Amino acid sequence: MKRFSWNNVWRVTWWELRKGIRSPVFVAMTLLVPVLIVGSGAVGYFAQRASHEQRFSIALAGEGAQDFQAFLEVSLAGSPITLVHPIAGPEDLEAMVRQGSIDGYLVFDAVEWMRGRIYYYTLNARSAKRQALQASLGGLLRYYRLAELGLGPEQIAAATTPVHIEFLSLSGEETSVAAQVAPMIVVMVLIMAALLSGQVLMYGVIREKRNRIVEILLSSISSLELLVGKLVGVGALSIVQVLVWVAAGLVTAARFVNLADLGLTVSDLAPAIVYFFLGNIMLASLYAAMGASMKDAEGASHAQGMVILIPIIPLFAASFIIMSPNAPWARVLSHVPPFVPVTVLLRLSATDLPAWEYASTLAMLVLSVIVFVYMGARIFERGLLQYDRAMGLGDLRAAFSRYRPGRTRV
Amino acid sequence: MDNILNATGLRKAFGSRVAVDDLSFAIPAGTILGLLGPNGAGKTTAVRMVMGILAPDAGQVTFYRHGRPALMDKSRIGYLPEERGLYDDAKVMDTLVYLGVLKGMPGYEAAREARRWLERMGLEGRADQKVEKLSKGMQQKVQFVASVLHRPDLLMLDEPFSGLDPVNQDLFRGIIRELQQSGMSILLSAHQMNLVEELCDSIILINQGRKVLGGRVQEIKDSYAEHIIEVRYAGSDHTMFSRLPATRLVKREPGRVVLRYRGQELSSLLGQLASEVPVIELSAKKPSLHAIFIEAVGGNGDEAV
Numbered sequence: 001m002k003r004f005s006w007n008n009v010w011r012v013t014w015w016e017l018r019k020g021i022r023s024p025v026f027v028a029m030t031l032l033v034p035v036l037i038v039g040s041g042a043v044g045y046f047a048q049r050a051s052h053e054q055r056f057s058i059a060l061a062g063e064g065a066q067d068f069q070a071f072l073e074v075s076l077a078g079s080p081i082t083l084v085h086p087i088a089g090p091e092d093l094e095a096m097v098r099q100g101s102i103d104g105y106l107v108f109d110a111v112e113w114m115r116g117r118i119y120y121y122t123l124n125a126r127s128a129k130r131q132a133l134q135a136s137l138g139g140l141l142r143y144y145r146l147a148e149l150g151l152g153p154e155q156i157a158a159a160t161t162p163v164h165i166e167f168l169s170l171s172g173e174e175t176s177v178a179a180q181v182a183p184m185i186v187v188m189v190l191i192m193a194a195l196l197s198g199q200v201l202m203y204g205v206i207r208e209k210r211n212r213i214v215e216i217l218l219s220s221i222s223s224l225e226l227l228v229g230k231l232v233g234v235g236a237l238s239i240v241q242v243l244v245w246v247a248a249g250l251v252t253a254a255r256f257v258n259l260a261d262l263g264l265t266v267s268d269l270a271p272a273i274v275y276f277f278l279g280n281i282m283l284a285s286l287y288a289a290m291g292a293s294m295k296d297a298e299g300a301s302h303a304q305g306m307v308i309l310i311p312i313i314p315l316f317a318a319s320f321i322i323m324s325p326n327a328p329w330a331r332v333l334s335h336v337p338p339f340v341p342v343t344v345l346l347r348l349s350a351t352d353l354p355a356w357e358y359a360s361t362l363a364m365l366v367l368s369v370i371v372f373v374y375m376g377a378r379i380f381e382r383g384l385l386q387y388d389r390a391m392g393l394g395d396l397r398a399a400f401s402r403y404r405p406g407r408t409r410v
Numbered sequence: 411m412d413n414i415l416n417a418t419g420l421r422k423a424f425g426s427r428v429a430v431d432d433l434s435f436a437i438p439a440g441t442i443l444g445l446l447g448p449n450g451a452g453k454t455t456a457v458r459m460v461m462g463i464l465a466p467d468a469g470q471v472t473f474y475r476h477g478r479p480a481l482m483d484k485s486r487i488g489y490l491p492e493e494r495g496l497y498d499d500a501k502v503m504d505t506l507v508y509l510g511v512l513k514g515m516p517g518y519e520a521a522r523e524a525r526r527w528l529e530r531m532g533l534e535g536r537a538d539q540k541v542e543k544l545s546k547g548m549q550q551k552v553q554f555v556a557s558v559l560h561r562p563d564l565l566m567l568d569e570p571f572s573g574l575d576p577v578n579q580d581l582f583r584g585i586i587r588e589l590q591q592s593g594m595s596i597l598l599s600a601h602q603m604n605l606v607e608e609l610c611d612s613i614i615l616i617n618q619g620r621k622v623l624g625g626r627v628q629e630i631k632d633s634y635a636e637h638i639i640e641v642r643y644a645g646s647d648h649t650m651f652s653r654l655p656a657t658r659l660v661k662r663e664p665g666r667v668v669l670r671y672r673g674q675e676l677s678s679l680l681g682q683l684a685s686e687v688p689v690i691e692l693s694a695k696k697p698s699l700h701a702i703f704i705e706a707v708g709g710n711g712d713e714a715v
Binding site for chain 2 (some may be wrong): 008015208212214217394
């Protein structure tokens with residue numbers, strides 16, 4: 001038989017890319033994901049804004065409330081909180097809350113006040129607008145305490161201004177919040193793209209099995225050429241998808257921040273792209289093998305939960321990895337074959353790796369890709385023509401058996 | 411005549427079940443070889459091994475080009491599998507061009523040939539339709555086109571007539587004959603014995619994975635030392651038929667009998683019949699391929715006469 005042909009691989013790649021781009025699932029996922037991301041962000045933004053715009057009325061009660069009342073009347077001018085007169089006993093105020101004439105009342109107790117505590121009574125404490133009240137009153141209460149202790153306005157301002165640690169590179173370059181968040185978003189987008197395109201590949205393989213076209217394909221090219229063509233095709237498809245998402249993201253981001261502040265340069269992103277592409281091939285070979293080994297889409301969707309979980313396990317520790325990207329355990333995880341791409345991508349979103357770690361993790365990733373593609377190819381070859389049932393353990397054992405004495409050649 | 415393909419000692423087992431066992435055959439260049447056998451006999455497994463889709467557990471398949479052993483080149487082979495299928499959601503022309511390109515054709519040439527074949531199949535208006543919009547028969551035609559688009563040297567057709575109406579069976583039969591006359595070698599696996607008998611130069615018959623018969627069609631028929639004798643006669647006395655030497659009564663109706671004669675003296679038997687029975691019509695012929703098939707796979711060939 002003729003040897004492995006890259007021409008055949010490109011032919012399959014081109015077909016898969018063309019078919020994938022036209023597929024309704026791909027189009028829907030590519031367009032829907034940015035809409036969902038922007039949509040969920042917008043929902044959060046408007047919800048927060050709405051809570052800030054809420055107005056409510058409160059009253060004061062208790063010993064020492066007189067002085068605080070005078071202070072609040074001046075300080076709350078223009079805030080969403082309305083202070084209601086007069087100062088009354090808790091029983092009267094409770095009746096006003098029940099009647100709905102005020103939302104709640106603060107009880108000023110001298111002992112509790114010294115302990116840094118003030119009580120707010122409302123009809124239902126669980127539904128109280130805690131955040132809005134805390135935001136409006138928290139600073140004022142602190143200010144009032146410091147004033148009581150005899151500090152002047154300037155001293156209070158100096159004491160209450162939060163101390164912010166600014167992180168600067170030795171080059172003097174400043175890093176904005178946007179620049180810190182942007183790599184994380186890019187990494188999440190890359191991981192999501194890999195998972196989505198892998199699924200497109202898996203269901204494509206199942207469809208080819210179901211409609212039996214696979215036997216015609218195998219009469220023209222080898223199963224390895226078919227697999228590699230699909231993997232490269234899916235890799236290219238992911239890149240198209242990511243480009244669409246990045247373009248949509250940049251257009252949206254440009255309305256809120258200066259794009260130059262994001263600090264995203266091609267040279268910074270290049271390592272992430274390399275890990276993404278190789279990791280994508282590794283993941284896609286798993287998806288292809290699963291598609292080939294399953295009888296139908298239902299079986300595949302059950303199985304993928306277990307199998308695909310393995311390489312994406314680091315995602316569950318994403319916040320810890322991002323917070324401590326150079327922790328010893330994160331470095332070890334970066335060298336464990338199935339976890340390399342996701343772990344390194346998460347670390348790259350928070351830090352730069354030293355050159356030796358790029359080399360060692362890339363070496364492990366290349367090794368992982370070879371092993372995964374080899375294993376995927378054996379399962380793919382064995383499972384493709386098994387139309388009537390899913391592969392079992394016996395079939396998997398046979399897929400990796402070396403017993404091949406027969407020949408189809410000269 | 412040079413062979414285009416030589417398969418020797420092919421064996422394939424799936425677990426404990428042996429699908430093909432010690433199967434050997436050759437396809438002479440420019441001829442049609444019929445691969446026959448009952449359902450589950452191992453025909454499709456044999457074809458898949460020849461195509462290199464399945465690796466044999468034992469045995470060897472050798473391809474020849476210009477009379478010399480050559481590397482298997484899938485681009486020189488066309489294949490119509492028994493399990494039919496195409497991309498449902500792709501257009502007919504796109505699918506054919508892709509499959510042609512996979513066989514090594516330039517895209518433009520694949521498109522030109524696809525158009526020519528679609529016209530030949532009466533599907534010229536369907537090129538831009540999605541495959542799922544076509545009837546089953548039309549899809550089968552498209553798949554047949556995909557197997558011959560690249561003008562292969564060797565064409566493997568696994569059950570090409572199944573599911574086709576008589577008109578399209580005739581169309582396929584004519585095309586297969588034309589392809590053979592143009593020099594193509596063909597391996598034809600089919601159940602329609604009349605078509606196999608008409609098209610094939612030689613056949614092999616396999617049962618339970620093993621070859622039970624093989625050779626040129628006429629030679630196989632001649633090697634059967636039996637004749638089927640059908641007699642229409644006047645009257646109703648059939649007792650004399652049971653006295654004839656080396657014959658067995660297969661079928662008896664008022665005024666008509668069918669006999670199987672396993673002897674060497676056909677002329678004298680016919681003479682005896684003519685002298686003792688008021689014959690209206692008398693015929694003697696070799697058993698059909700259908701009858702040979704049924705008898706060879708362990709059935710009673712009487713139903714087929």
